[in-house]
Amino acid sequence: MANPPLTVRTSDDGTVVLQPRGDVGVDAAVELRQVLVHLIRRVRPYRLVVDLAEVSGLDDINVGTLVAIVPVADELGVAVFLDNPSAGVADLLCASGVPHQRLRPVRA
Template sequence: MGEAVMTTRRQADGAIVVDVRGSLDAATVDALRQSLLGTLQRERPAVLVVDLTFVVFMDSLGIGALVSGYNAAREVGCRFVLRNPSEFVHRQLRVTGLSEMFGLPPSTSPQTFTP
């Protein structure tokens, strides 16, 4: 099982960014879910950005944590944005049929994707 590091910061425009690095699997998804849900409850941002630039692996549990964050953001009126998913992560979301829900284009490109 892998390791993941999550850091949270506020951008100048008020959006909160959760930077995720490493692997999202059984050993790490609880920390991601807690980070996303806790940030939404405490901060109530207008926009929550999850930066996936340095995510090297993600299984179905990682996808589930992102879906939980997306649903929780919708409940509080927050826009949930995935930023820079790697080709591997993007492929996982396409295969599961969730890329459209997250507003991802048919293939990855170095930009921010918004639902």
């Protein structure tokens, strides 16, 4: 069975890790937004990590979703980090308004 396009897990320290996969396009927009809103508004983990290591591309809708969640999460006391983006995805997110300190580079 193939990996699902979006997985959520909780690490030992309580960090919630959301991991989308592949080319995250318009077909994934509703699910990504719903999962992020649920996690931020209902679950309210201390830290939410969106692991972008397996994302090959993001469409404009999903870029906007990731840009929008950062200040909303801040208001609710949830620290959001976007981990392991490719150089192109990182440039796109920064150009769209994600603070660079919220992007954590690919791990070696």
